[in-house]
Amino acid sequence: MIDILPDKCDFCGCCVGICPEDAIELKEAEIFIIDSRCTNCSKCVWSCPIEVIKFNKEGVLYK
Numbered sequence: 001m002i003d004i005l006p007d008k009c010d011f012c013g014c015c016v017g018i019c020p021e022d023a024i025e026l027k028e029a030e031i032f033i034i035d036s037r038c039t040n041c042s043k044c045v046w047s048c049p050i051e052v053i054k055f056n057k058e059g060v061l062y063k
């Protein structure tokens with residue numbers, strides 16, 4: 001599953017633009033993942049310049 005730490009996000013929009021499934025919703029000071037669309041591809045994780053998106057697979061936090 002993908003998690004965003006909303007307190008740390010600066011709402012730059014990089015992750016939104018890179019998501020192939022249009023699964024990240026960014027509205028002013030709110031950001032969240034639409035789980036039903038997310039395929040866990042992890043592109044958003046690597047796109048975040050301040051590393052506030054976490055990819056958690058089988059209990060391992062990659063970032």
Ligand code: SF4
Nearest residue numbers: 019038039041042044
């Ligand atoms: S893991 Fe992939 S599909 Fe899921 S929100 Fe991130 S970029 Fe989109």
Ligand code: SF4
Nearest residue numbers: 009010012013015048
């Ligand atoms: S790329 Fe990172 S800082 Fe930018 S909107 Fe996404 S989660 Fe927030």
